[in-house]
Amino acid sequence: MMLEIHEAAKHFGGVRAVDGLSFSMNEGEVVGLLGPNGSGKTTLMNLVSGALKPTSGDILFDGVAIGGKRPDVIARAGVARTFQLVRVLPSLSILENVMVPAAFGREALWGRAAEARAEESLARVGLKVSPGKLAGDLTYIDQKRLELARALAARPRLLLLDEWLAGLNPTELQEGIALIRQLEAEGLTILLVEHIMDAVRALCPRCVVMASGSKIADGPTAEVLDQPEVVAAYLGGIDA
Amino acid sequence: MTGSLIALAVLALVACGPYILDAYGIGLLIGAVSYTILASAWAMFSGPTRYISLATVAFYGTGAYTVAVLSEALPWPLVLVSAAVIGGVLALLVGLSTLRLAGIYFVIFSFGLAELIRQLITWFEVSVSGTLGRYIFLELEPRHVLWQLLALAAVVVLITGWIHRSRIGLALKVIGDDETVAAHAGINLARTKLILFVLSSVLITLVGAIQSPRWVYVEPGIVFNPQVSFLTVIMALLGGATKRWGPVLGAVPLFLLFEWLSARFPDHFSILLGLLFIGVVFLLPDGVLAAIEKLRKKKEARA
Numbered sequence: 343m344m345l346e347i348h349e350a351a352k353h354f355g356g357v358r359a360v361d362g363l364s365f366s367m368n369e370g371e372v373v374g375l376l377g378p379n380g381s382g383k384t385t386l387m388n389l390v391s392g393a394l395k396p397t398s399g400d401i402l403f404d405g406v407a408i409g410g411k412r413p414d415v416i417a418r419a420g421v422a423r424t425f426q427l428v429r430v431l432p433s434l435s436i437l438e439n440v441m442v443p444a445a446f447g448r449e450a451l452w453g454r455a456a457e458a459r460a461e462e463s464l465a466r467v468g469l470k471v472s473p474g475k476l477a478g479d480l481t482y483i484d485q486k487r488l489e490l491a492r493a494l495a496a497r498p499r500l501l502l503l504d505e506w507l508a509g510l511n512p513t514e515l516q517e518g519i520a521l522i523r524q525l526e527a528e529g530l531t532i533l534l535v536e537h538i539m540d541a542v543r544a545l546c547p548r549c550v551v552m553a554s555g556s557k558i559a560d561g562p563t564a565e566v567l568d569q570p571e572v573v574a575a576y577l578g579g580i581d582a
Numbered sequence: 583m584t585g586s587l588i589a590l591a592v593l594a595l596v597a598c599g600p601y602i603l604d605a606y607g608i609g610l611l612i613g614a615v616s617y618t619i620l621a622s623a624w625a626m627f628s629g630p631t632r633y634i635s636l637a638t639v640a641f642y643g644t645g646a647y648t649v650a651v652l653s654e655a656l657p658w659p660l661v662l663v664s665a666a667v668i669g670g671v672l673a674l675l676v677g678l679s680t681l682r683l684a685g686i687y688f689v690i691f692s693f694g695l696a697e698l699i700r701q702l703i704t705w706f707e708v709s710v711s712g713t714l715g716r717y718i719f720l721e722l723e724p725r726h727v728l729w730q731l732l733a734l735a736a737v738v739v740l741i742t743g744w745i746h747r748s749r750i751g752l753a754l755k756v757i758g759d760d761e762t763v764a765a766h767a768g769i770n771l772a773r774t775k776l777i778l779f780v781l782s783s784v785l786i787t788l789v790g791a792i793q794s795p796r797w798v799y800v801e802p803g804i805v806f807n808p809q810v811s812f813l814t815v816i817m818a819l820l821g822g823a824t825k826r827w828g829p830v831l832g833a834v835p836l837f838l839l840f841e842w843l844s845a846r847f848p849d850h851f852s853i854l855l856g857l858l859f860i861g862v863v864f865l866l867p868d869g870v871l872a873a874i875e876k877l878r879k880k881k882e883a884r885a
Binding site: 391392393412413414417418422423425429431432433434438441442443445446447448452492496 | 756760765766767768769771
């Protein structure tokens with residue numbers, strides 16, 4: 343198993359953002375994490391990446407417990423992520439942005455090797471801008487590309503994408519989907535939070551659906567999306 | 583690289599000062615070099631991390647007091663090593679307990695730290711050693727103090743040059759931009775900040791130690807003067823704390839300005855200092871260098 347989540351819970355005071363959730367992912371699997379706003383998807387991503395510590399439960403990455411570890415430790419173990427609201431490092435150049443995880447990740451590349459890795463990652467996401475330019479000056483789609491390139495630069499084994507496709511126009515969306523498809527074909531394990539159903543259908547053979555912090559469905563995408571509980575959750579039936 | 587070489591050449595030039603200047607001139611050089619090092623060391627940690635530290639005088643005073651206590655027991659080089667070690671251990675303890683504090687809480691703590699150390703030493707001197715105030719009798723002339731400060735300044739130039747080229751320099755830039763991204767890219771936030779805080783504090787402690795023979799008579803109220811912390815901050819901010827040569831550009835002119843102001847308006851010096859502080863923070867929040875860059879960009883955009 344690449345990722346195993348056992349009864350993970352995160353409580354903020356009285357709010358149970360994630361409430362005893364379990365599922366696991368095999369190596370090379372691409373799983374969509376769905377659910378209405380506020381159902382705890384991003385919180386779950388934060389528990390896996392180490393941005394938040396679980397209140398209880400276990401999270402195992404490749405058999406090793408990572409729940410509650412620091413984000414830099416989890417990153418060096420081979421987990422990379424993008425953020426729901428795109429986060430580039432505005433005062434660093436594009437190349438430096440992408441070099442960072444290569445320099446501080448598992449392989450600890452430096453100098454020419456780190457630059458070469460950054461260039462390779464930039465080429466992979468199709469970012470064709472002068473790499474010396476400041477990241478803060480990029481357009482939105484290019485910032486998204488840059489964030490993905492940065493996540494890939496550490497050669498992660500598990501990639502967490504938090505609404506990476508949100509806010510793209512139809513052409514960009516098609517490009518984005520093709521890009522993730524290509525990563526899938528290369529055998530990368532990907533957990534992605536996504537609201538765009540066409541993208542979910544195109545990319546994820548399997549989906550896990552959350553509502554109010556709990557898992558309400560888990561299985562092949564087409565079946566899951568037809569389940570009455572899922573339909574009700576999205577239309578507001580259960581939460582309301 | 584060329585920047586470092588030019589800086590080292592300037593330092594060598596200043597080292598010739600004692601052969602042409604009178605005592606007052608040498609005193610001015612000592613002050614200017616001291617504050618240049620203080621502002622540079624301060625910016626080394628506070629520039630990229632944006633933790634505004636008012637603890638400068640806590641370390642500066644610790645350095646001076648170490649000399650006051652040890653100068654007769656140990657040879658001078660060992661006194662300096664002791665000061666560096668004491669400053670480093672103090673910074674390590676303070677860093678481990680406070681670098682988790684965010685923003686304003688860190689500012690308040692760092693300000694309190696100087697006061698805490700001052701009170702601790704006062705208490706110790708009064709109730710244990712029985713005297714408040716010590717004399718420093720060392721056969722060090724002002725020019726020797728200046729040369730030692732210049733050597734320390736050269737070390738600072740080399741260290742900042744090394745930081746800019748090394749992994750820790752990149753880590754600092756990332757932390758300055760976005761701590762969350764830094765952590766998720768594999769950067770150990772606590773360790774990086776701690777290394778820089780200790781390094782910067784050791785340098786500040788050494789400035790206090792090296793120039794302490796200038797005082798002759800030392801007591802906590804003299805060496806732990808909070809004005810040192812405030813001057814350091816304002817100098818680094820004026821020049822630009824995130825730019826490599828920013829602190830130098832802020833420290834030298836401001837030090838000379840303060841010297842002139844305190845001689846000319848001794849009664850109103852604090853008021854003028856406060857006004858200057860407010861002015862810098864309001865008008866040049868990122869420093870002179872950043873402001874010049876912005877102006878240049880605007881001109882380019884218009885052209």
